[in-house]
Amino acid sequence: MDDLLQEFIAETRETLEALSGEIVGWEADPSDRARLDSIFRFVHTIKGSCGFLDLPRLARLSHAAEDALAAVRGGDRVPDSALVSAILAIIDRIGDLVEAIDAGESLDDGGEALLIAALDAAPAATGAVAPSTPALPDAAALAAAAQRPGHKRSVRLSVDLLDRMMSGVSDMVLARNQLARHLRQIEDPRLEAMLERLSLSVDELRDTVTRTRMQRVEALFSALPRLARDSAASLGKSVTLVIEGGDVELDREMIELLRDPLVHIVRNAVDHGLEDRADRILAGKPGTGELRVVARQAGNLIIIDIVDDGRGVDTDRLVAKILRDQPSRAAELRGLDEEARLRLIFEPGLSSRDEVTALSGRGVGMDVVKANVEQAGGRISLVNRPGQGLTVSLEVPLTLAILNAVLVDAAGTRFAVPRQSVDEIVAVDGGAVRVDRVGTGSVVLLRGQRLPMVALGDLLDRAPAEPPRYLAIVSLREGRFALALDGVRDTQELVVKPAAPAVMRAGIYAGQMLPDDGLPILLLDCSGIAAKAGLTFEQAQVQVTAVAAAEAVRALLFLDVDGERRLIVSDAVDRIEKVAAGAVRALAGGTWLTVDGRSVPVWAGQGVVAETVRTVLRLQADGLELAYPVEEAIEIVPLPNDLAPAADPHGVIAGLAVIAGEPLELVDPLALFGALPVATERPLCLLHGSEGAWMEAFLKPTIEQAGYKVVRAIAPGQRAAVALAIDEEADSAPTPALRLSRTRGQPLYRYDRGALIAALKEHRA
Amino acid sequence: MIGSLHLVARIGGCGVLFDAERVDSVVEVGAVVPAPGASAAVIGLAAMRSRVATVLDVRALLGVARCPEEKRREGGRAVATIVDGHLYAIAVDSLEDVSTFQLGAAPAGLDTAGDWDFVTGIGEGQHETLLALDVDRLVVRASALV
Numbered sequence: 001m002d003d004l005l006q007e008f009i010a011e012t013r014e015t016l017e018a019l020s021g022e023i024v025g026w027e028a029d030p031s032d033r034a035r036l037d038s039i040f041r042f043v044h045t046i047k048g049s050c051g052f053l054d055l056p057r058l059a060r061l062s063h064a065a066e067d068a069l070a071a072v073r074g075g076d077r078v079p080d081s082a083l084v085s086a087i088l089a090i091i092d093r094i095g096d097l098v099e100a101i102d103a104g105e106s107l108d109d110g111g112e113a114l115l116i117a118a119l120d121a122a123p124a125a126t127g128a129v130a131p132s133t134p135a136l137p138d139a140a141a142l143a144a145a146a147q148r149p150g151h152k153r154s155v156r157l158s159v160d161l162l163d164r165m166m167s168g169v170s171d172m173v174l175a176r177n178q179l180a181r182h183l184r185q186i187e188d189p190r191l192e193a194m195l196e197r198l199s200l201s202v203d204e205l206r207d208t209v210t211r212t213r214m215q216r217v218e219a220l221f222s223a224l225p226r227l228a229r230d231s232a233a234s235l236g237k238s239v240t241l242v243i244e245g246g247d248v249e250l251d252r253e254m255i256e257l258l259r260d261p262l263v264h265i266v267r268n269a270v271d272h273g274l275e276d277r278a279d280r281i282l283a284g285k286p287g288t289g290e291l292r293v294v295a296r297q298a299g300n301l302i303i304i305d306i307v308d309d310g311r312g313v314d315t316d317r318l319v320a321k322i323l324r325d326q327p328s329r330a331a332e333l334r335g336l337d338e339e340a341r342l343r344l345i346f347e348p349g350l351s352s353r354d355e356v357t358a359l360s361g362r363g364v365g366m367d368v369v370k371a372n373v374e375q376a377g378g379r380i381s382l383v384n385r386p387g388q389g390l391t392v393s394l395e396v397p398l399t400l401a402i403l404n405a406v407l408v409d410a411a412g413t414r415f416a417v418p419r420q421s422v423d424e425i426v427a428v429d430g431g432a433v434r435v436d437r438v439g440t441g442s443v444v445l446l447r448g449q450r451l452p453m454v455a456l457g458d459l460l461d462r463a464p465a466e467p468p469r470y471l472a473i474v475s476l477r478e479g480r481f482a483l484a485l486d487g488v489r490d491t492q493e494l495v496v497k498p499a500a501p502a503v504m505r506a507g508i509y510a511g512q513m514l515p516d517d518g519l520p521i522l523l524l525d526c527s528g529i530a531a532k533a534g535l536t537f538e539q540a541q542v543q544v545t546a547v548a549a550a551e552a553v554r555a556l557l558f559l560d561v562d563g564e565r566r567l568i569v570s571d572a573v574d575r576i577e578k579v580a581a582g583a584v585r586a587l588a589g590g591t592w593l594t595v596d597g598r599s600v601p602v603w604a605g606q607g608v609v610a611e612t613v614r615t616v617l618r619l620q621a622d623g624l625e626l627a628y629p630v631e632e633a634i635e636i637v638p639l640p641n642d643l644a645p646a647a648d649p650h651g652v653i654a655g656l657a658v659i660a661g662e663p664l665e666l667v668d669p670l671a672l673f674g675a676l677p678v679a680t681e682r683p684l685c686l687l688h689g690s691e692g693a694w695m696e697a698f699l700k701p702t703i704e705q706a707g708y709k710v711v712r713a714i715a716p717g718q719r720a721a722v723a724l725a726i727d728e729e730a731d732s733a734p735t736p737a738l739r740l741s742r743t744r745g746q747p748l749y750r751y752d753r754g755a756l757i758a759a760l761k762e763h764r765a
Numbered sequence: 766m767i768g769s770l771h772l773v774a775r776i777g778g779c780g781v782l783f784d785a786e787r788v789d790s791v792v793e794v795g796a797v798v799p800a801p802g803a804s805a806a807v808i809g810l811a812a813m814r815s816r817v818a819t820v821l822d823v824r825a826l827l828g829v830a831r832c833p834e835e836k837r838r839e840g841g842r843a844v845a846t847i848v849d850g851h852l853y854a855i856a857v858d859s860l861e862d863v864s865t866f867q868l869g870a871a872p873a874g875l876d877t878a879g880d881w882d883f884v885t886g887i888g889e890g891q892h893e894t895l896l897a898l899d900v901d902r903l904v905v906r907a908s909a910l911v
Contacts, residue, residue: 167815167816168815413799460802499810499819501908502806502819502821503800503807509803513817514817519798520811520812521798
């Protein structure tokens with residue numbers, strides 16, 4: 001966190017310096033839109049950083065200034081001189097606070113509330129603005145700051161200087177290698193020892209210098225888990241953050257430029273993208289939202305995808321919002337296609353949200369994000385899946401990166417392939433693979449899977465290739481293919497730089513590298529090769545869906561009360577519940593669990609001692625309930641397809657499944673229910689309409705407690721005693737329906753449990 | 766009119782001039798690694814100290830036969846220049862001189878608005894006409910060569 005703080009201070013200081021000219025200019029001409037935008041960006045960025053650096057005072061100040069500036073940008077306020085001086089006073093104060101933080105001192109917050117108040121008061125009372133004489137730290141304080149122990153100092157250097165340093169060190173490494181080759185021929189042990197020492201310090205120097213220029217992408221991601229967690233917590237949401245590809249090393253410059261956009265996008269995704277827990281369940285999604293941040297290299301680009309599984313962007317609302325603010329654009333907006341409508345999100349001053357939240361404010365300046373990414377020479381693109389989520393992709397040019405590469409021989413030359421995209425390398429004569437010629441191309445049969453093979457020689461119209469000796473199995477997002485190789489050398493971490501356009505024209509290279517032997521290597525772009533070879537990967541996609549479908553059956557592995565480990569299909573288990581001592585008792589010839597004022601039958605087949613039960617599996621099927629006592633639930637495992645049938649066809653064991661080499665009994669939930677005493681016939685309650693799933697998820701226990709059996713559809717010959725439907729759908733129900741309202745305060749609000757039970761009971765009576 | 770400093774070189778027998786301002790250095794190219802699939806003018810890549818240069822053969826642009834494949838790999842003399850941040854080494858037969866030239870207009874027969882746009886003018890050498898080349902346009906043309 002200290003590093004982040006130092007960076008924040010350095011950056012703020014620098015921006016303030018650059019901004020001072022803009023501020024003066026804006027003061028002279030408050031209607032200057034460009035200056036207004038850059039000042040807005042500044043306070044917006046400060047606000048963003050303060051949130052997770054935990055600097056509440058700065059956050060308060062910048063939030064207030066941002067609010068006022070947003071009103072000006074939105075045209076709701078005219079920037080008069082009072083407002084300008086109030087904003088300037090706040091910016092001065094931000095500068096003072098940042099210096100104070102850097103010096104590790106506290107600055108009394110006298111007048112901060114006044115400064116904020118001045119913003120609101122500005123249009124009315126011009127004279128009331130509290131004059132701000134920025135309390136510059138005096139000389140003594142500065143001296144004290146300089147002497148502080150443990151104060152981490154930093155300087156800013158030009159990238160050009162670092163680049164020269166880096167190429168200087170690389171020159172030195174190559175010269176050392178040459179020297180070493182010659183000295184080895186002399187065979188003088190003293191010389192060799194000296195060379196060894198030189199060699200070590202050169203390597204160390206190279207590592208250090210590389211570190212000045214390069215940073216792992218991880219550094220960019222390290223703040224995100226905390227950010228996502230805090231953002232979600234402040235909104236009462238929950239989110240899991242998945243980060244992939246953090247081990248690529250990138251140009252520090254690029255990492256700096258991407259930091260803010262990434263923070264904004266992640267925060268946006270949590271705030272605007274992910275729904276509340278209840279809404280997610282309602283939409284049939286897991287209650288916890290998922291946010292994936294994935295960095296990958298493709299061609300000569302580094303791509304960072306931020307994928308959420310939230311609600312996506314409602315482009316209709318976006319258009320409506322712009323139309324409300326700028327009615328003159330109606331004709332233009334009507335003519336836009338879906339993609340153009342989505343890109344409206346990048347318009348300045350736009351809020352896709354109607355309320356402003358403390359977290360991200362107003363639609364969090366996607367215009368700011370876009371400007372930052374484009375400044376880095378990058379591109380931002382969106383894939384909107386309404387109701388399913390949004391993918392934001394940041395593409396930045398691979399100016400400089402360190403990649404782990406496999407060096408291979410192909411088409412008579414040495415190439416590098418990114419380690420990340422190679423699944424495995426197989427030797428053709430090893431017998432594990434077979435290469436078949438099919439038409440003009442070849443396919444590879446590897447462990448029952450057929451993959452297209454690409455030979456670089458054929459692809460580039462060079463001499464007909466010899467049969468390959470090795471195959472690199474390359475895995476792309478679209479599918480997998482085999483790349484024919486003549487030889488495999490080793491793996492090296494190498495700096496990748498962009499290749500010249502004349503070389504990139506080939507369409508199969510991602511960049512060039514220079515290993516220590518001084519011979520350049522071209523880095524292959526695997527997706528470029530696949531595209532050039534005209535590979536299509538439909539087959540692979542079909543297989544993926546097939547696998548996904550076959551994965552559906554999962555089982556819960558648990559320790560039963562008799563000490564055996566058993567399995568039960570996890571869909572049959574409604575939940576795993578801890579019960580209080582004495583909640584399970586043997587009564588009335590059976591064993592019963594008392595919970596929520598009701599009695600639920602307990603399966604006693606494994607010789608359970610009622611008083612010792614602490615954990616039960618609550619099973620539900622077709623309106624029946626059952627508690628299955630267990631010692632503990634262990635884990636969820638995929639259920640194998642092959643089950644050995646049980647010896648006793650009437651028992652509650654459906655068969656034997658082998659999990660991790662251990663044969664386990666699979667409990668048959670239907671047989672458990674079959675053994676239950678028949679429950680008295682309950683009247684049916686039909687959950688009608690499009691919200692049936694939600695009602696089943698939320699209301700079923702309540703309805704059952706009121707004495708009904710819950711169904712989603714009426715089977716032939718059945719008759720529902722009552723139906724439940726959301727207000728607007730109630731009229732289409734086959735039986736008289738109770739109307740649930742979506743609005744709090746209306747009769748029978750859908751989350752009002754007490755009212756619902758009362759209404760159902762009344763209906764029954 | 767004061768002339769400017771130019772490098773006199775010979776490419777495929779043609780005498781050419783490079784603006785000395787735009788020449789990074791004159792180098793002896795070592796082993797060249799091929800870059801299959803790249804533009805036809807690309808001989809390959811070579812290391813110049815710790816930097817990687819794209820080695821170009823511009824003979825085809827000048828209307829003379831390209832160097833035979835096997836000879837290209839051996840490297841040789843080249844003029845190094847940086848265009849758009851990329852380092853190029855333009856292969857030459859030999860380097861003859863550095864001197865000041867006053868450039869004249871290119872001959873009317875040369876299509877300097879089209880395929881020969883990399884020729885900026887001509888200089889008078891010893892008993893021959895030298896073509897003054899613009900390295901930026903030359904590299905762009907060479908990159909597009911099929």
